[in-house]
Amino acid sequence: MKKKIIIGLSIFSLIFLLAGIYIITTIETATAKLDNLITLHQVEILREHLLINIKRVQSDLNLKSTRFARSIDTVILNVRNMEKMADKCFECHHSEDVLERLSELRNDIDKYKDALSRVFTIRANTGRLKAEEDSAFRTGENLITKVNNMISIASSKLEKKTQSALGNIADTKTVLYILLAIGPPLAAGIAFIFMRGFTRQVNVLLEATRSLKEGNLDYRIEGLKDEFEEVAASFNNMAASLKEQMYKMQRTEQMVVLGELAAGLAHEIKNPLTGIKLSMEVLSEKTFTSEEDREFILKIIDEIKRIDSLIKSLLKFARPPKPNLAVSDLNEILNDTVTFSLKHPSLSSKTSTSINVLKHFDKSLPELMADPMQLQQVFLNLLLNAIDTMQDGGTLFVKTSYDAGENTVQIEISDTGKGIDENAIDKIFQPFFTTKPKGTGLGLAITKRLIEQHGGAISAENNPGGGATFKISLPVKKEGKNL
């Protein structure tokens, strides 16, 4: 979005800059053309003044021998003015061609001056005087014709230039009007599109927050772009996290209720159950009890023991004992538990011997603050499960390692057994979920709770070559710190 805003503003600025440059350039060009036109008109006026001056001198010549003759001082003044006007033509910049014509004109003026001077100074007979006057007059007339021609040519060119310049100015004016007409709507349109793009995404975010507020933790934002996409991703993560926390809270509440329920049940069921069990034991030892009945009574006693065990597990899960922290050597605990598990009474001797155990303990593993008994219970549970899946033998792989970056200890317990059903892999840590015919469904749930009580985490995954791996991560806590 930031990039879009910068690009948008840059484009906006560029458009305004270009429009500004265009307007300034066109105004400058138009002004220059007008200046040029004014100069050309001034030149035109100059030429016309020159023509007037020549005609005035010519008039002086015509009046020379009449009673209207002007004084020689006036004639000299008029001739000098004519000369000055001609010299002014040279002050402008001209092309070589024009300069040549002007030089020719200047020479003609000099000739005219000489002829005039001669007319005013010569003293001769009438014929000669008339010839000189005629000669000067003709020179003057030629000069007038030349200047007239120049004026005519220049006027024609000037007219064309004026029309061209006025046409250009009209075009410029039209373009400026168009710019003026489309500029503001264009700017408003761009601003509207830009703002709509911005506000639409903000509205989506607002809608999402409202939805979240109403308790829809499954609401997810999609389709946003740029920085809004990042905000949406954060929002989605937040919603997922909230949902998870909510779930945990619900679970915690459920556990509290379950604990209370379990405690009540244990109290209410255990005592009568103990009575029933004792009664059954007594009954089974009576002589009047037939062998057939005794067998039934023993089965009842076993089931009572199972119910008792279930109640104990339920109590353990609902009200897990607080970890009794001590400096623990994880490698040692794990190693002992592996050894113990292979000798566990629940396993047949055949199974124990057919299991190949591989240990890969990190010797630099730091000691950590943990409850050794609870960890032993966790490891034993996982190890027995692993061994249980390898009834026909297999390899048990146990590994510890240290992640310095996270400052955690990693424990992996792998087997080469049947693995976990893909549909069940997300549910195995849920209480009362079991795939075993006689399982309580509380083993992995208790394991998870014990690990979480240590601030750690547990996960499970199937191995690509078969079997499953359980990974435990435990934080290395300093002595004295509470969990």
Place this chain on the structure above:
Amino acid sequence: MVKVFILICVIIISGCSKQETTSPDETTPSTIDTTLVIGLIPERNIFNQIERYEPITGYVAEKTGVNIKLKVLTRYGNIIDNFVSAGLDGAFFGSFTYTLAHAKLGVEVLARPQYIDGTSTYHGLIFVRRDSGIKTVKEMKGKIFAFVDKATTAGYLVPLFYFKEHGIDNYRTYFKETYFTGTHQDAIYDVLNKKADIGAAKNTVYRRLADVDKRITKELVILEEFLDVPENGLAVRKDLDVSIKNNLKEALLNMHNDPAGKSALRDFGAEKFIETTDNDYANVYKYTKEINLDLATYDYINE
């Protein structure tokens, strides 16, 4: 705004007052409300004469504090008339017009230019076209003679001396036609352009034109050269204020020592002005005497 205007007025008035009270001892000349009218003879194209003399008179006006107005005359003889009728205070006289004005009006010559080539005099020439075949006075008979003006030395006085020397008693009958071109330049060009067969003009104009128009040297031939006479010098009326007269003379004679004056002289084409007296016109007086011309009664009006 009004206060600013009043302040400006006060400054201007105080500035003007200060100028009026300038001591006469200061080197900068005080503005004297005097205007001298100086006449210019039509030695060259009359429309170029003011332009030619303006640098000189402008400098002198600045140095002396006297306003100078130039008046171009269409005839040499006009100077004599204008001294009386138009109230000229002085003029750059030709040598003959000076002697006439001196004799008739008592004008006093102050200075004359010395040109860059060192000359301060000129002399008269009689010339013809090379292809005219005229080599002697006899061959001039029945031809057209172009004078300059009856009041010029080179353009009229010396030809009269020449005619007398060669036994021509009445040139009006000896030649087919005679006329006055008005300027030396036109006399030369009239012969060159075959409007006249024989011409008389001053050598300085002839040389200047020959420098720019090669046809003159190529197509004209000089038959006679006369004695040197002073170049056109400034002479003023005899009753002009002595201090003004002295100031004018001093300014002219010293202008070559001043950068501004030097620049003005360069524009004029001269090196400096030299002092000139009536004695310098001895050759003119000699010619008038030779042809028995009485300057005091001479009718200088062209026919």
